[in-house]
């Protein structure tokens with residue numbers, strides 16, 4: 001069901017709703033996504049570079065043309081010139097008809113200057129502009145790929161008043177990440193993530209980043225990563241026991257949820273020695289972590305940052321839930337910081353290079369023991385950054401690798417053969433990592449096809465020249481890793497899953513071996529600090545799951561063998577990765593004899609561990625509450641837009657695409673009045689609820 005704002009009808013923001021059908025539950029927000037650049041089919045890619053079009057659902061009336069048709073019609077292409085050029089050309093126009101040799105000479109000189117400017121300036125860059133604002137609320141990398149095929153490896157994407165340069169050229173990516181890295185900041189990303197990561201490593205810029213990087217990197221030393229291998233094995237056994245139980249009961253397993261919980265348990269132990277135990281239970285801390293994570297993803301794909309308006313932070317249910325969750329998370333982190341300080345104080349271990357506490361080998365222990373003079377706020381920012389960076393990414397890599405193996409039996413067989421030969425029934429060791437070469441190539445290739453994150457964000461801090469273009473200070477960039485990884489100039493058969501493209505007897509692929517055409521962990525000074533940790537974690541987990549089970553997609557959920565994509569910071573599935581597991585003949589091991597306390601995954605409470613639709617994170621799975629929350633969110637968008645000085649609004653998060661007229665003039669005033677009314681009622685309900693407490 002779409003709101004009036006999304007459909008462009010005269011706005012009625014009231015509460016009357018037709019109860020959604022039960023089947024709509026897993027498709028929250030699907031109607032909106034379908035009308036945008038949203039869900040993408042992974043199969044059936046017969047086009048030049050193998051891109052499939054966004055699927056449409058008959059239930060969603062969507063009159064617009066496909067993106068390809070719109071590109072072909074020239075809708076997005078706008079000739080561009082800078083103000084200086086406009087001035088110069090205007091002056092040339094004035095003197096062009098003056099019959100005087102000096103004027104003619106001047107006109108020729110001005111023409112030359114104009115040509116020179118045009119050749120050098122950003123205005124030479126192709127522009128994709130037009131009514132494509134809903135790109136901001138959809139999986140951005142999908143339309144960016146289509147636009148890249150039409151406009152080339154560097155083009156400007158204009159979304160309303162915002163402009164981004166989209167880079168799909170490996171040499172330019174190298175310039176930005178390596179050669180001229182100091183000229184770029186994280187820009188928009190720092191703004192979006194401020195509420196949760198503050199000045200943690202990912203969003204930090206300038207001096208703060210330098211200092212924190214110098215402090216955090218040494219904590220992930222070789223001895224630390226090696227010590228984590230045993231922990232990965234323990235978690236693998238624990239997780240496999242749950243899979244074994246589900247398999248015995250003949251239940252379908254949703255693997256994205258499974259990997260998300262497994263990765264949360266691992267990163268909690270690794271970063272601050274905290275056992276979330278999320279594969280077994282859901283508690284308020286786990287719920288709070290996921291509420292905050294989903295909010296971070298939601299903000300990165302929402303066009304109007306209405307949460308910047310202070311009262312809305314507490315009025316919109318999802319914002320309220322987020323603020324409350326932040327309190328829980330911060331309290332927990334403060335508690336862990338205090339606990340670790342005590343452990344370090346009581347310990348007589350000396351802080352030496354490659355320090356690793358026997359009692360508590362966590363990163364937090366290292367940071368505190370290093371004696372670094374740092375505020376609790378900075379420590380919390382660092383911990384939150386590592387938690388998010390190390391959790392979502394790895395879970396996504398494991399999810400998509402499992403999808404690829406479930407749909408490529410030949411490659412699955414090769415992985416199983418290798419794991420049987422190298423590891424057999426015992427726990428994987430650090431030495432095994434060198435031997436599990438094919439399994440590693442499978443993960444390398446999976447990260448090429450599904451890079452996490454699919455887009456890197458940067459902002460020019462000063463004028464720079466890239467590929468001959470003079471770039472102005474403040475220009476925002478999307479380095480599309482998705483495009484780089486599927487660029488037909490750089491990769492033969494770019495859309496095919498071919499782990500063998502990275503030969504076993506050669507170095508493992510990375511940004512250097514592939515000349516910045518391959519950036520699963522970024523590159524240059526801001527390269528991922530957890531790359532080796534993440535690779536070992538992924539190899540061990542995958543090996544432990546694949547040695548015990550054959551994996552097939554459940555046709556009830558994936559009738560055509562496909563799995564839709566949606567995105568926040570990483571690529572999520574649209575409805576989960578549902579598989580049937582079959583125990584491999586003769587494959588035993590500790591985990592297969594699970595005990596009575598082992599729970600199947602579907603016995604856990606509903607926590608939105610997956611990303612997906614923005615609406616899903618309102619802190620409830622009740623359809624009515626979600627619908628109401630949507631109303632309040634849309635009301636907040638309207639009031640937020642008005643507060644920000646806007647005089648019109650189109651829609652909250654989707655459905656705009658050309659056919660949605662602006663709500664402006666009197667209709668805007670009416671929408672604002674209605675929105676204020678909804679928010680006032682919401683506030684009254686909040687006060688009542690507080691009193692009742």
Ligand code: HEM
Nearest residue numbers: 201202389390393394452456520521522526528529530534
């Ligand atoms: C498969 C899993 C992972 C993937 C695909 C991944 C990917 C990336 C990428 C692409 C970047 C660069 C972002 C940019 O340049 O804008 C990055 C940065 C970062 N990653 Fe990872 N990462 C993974 C796991 C981890 C883990 C396990 C940790 C920590 C334990 C971690 C911590 C970080 C941090 C702190 C940064 C920021 C570095 C800086 O800006 O100095 N990552 N990651």
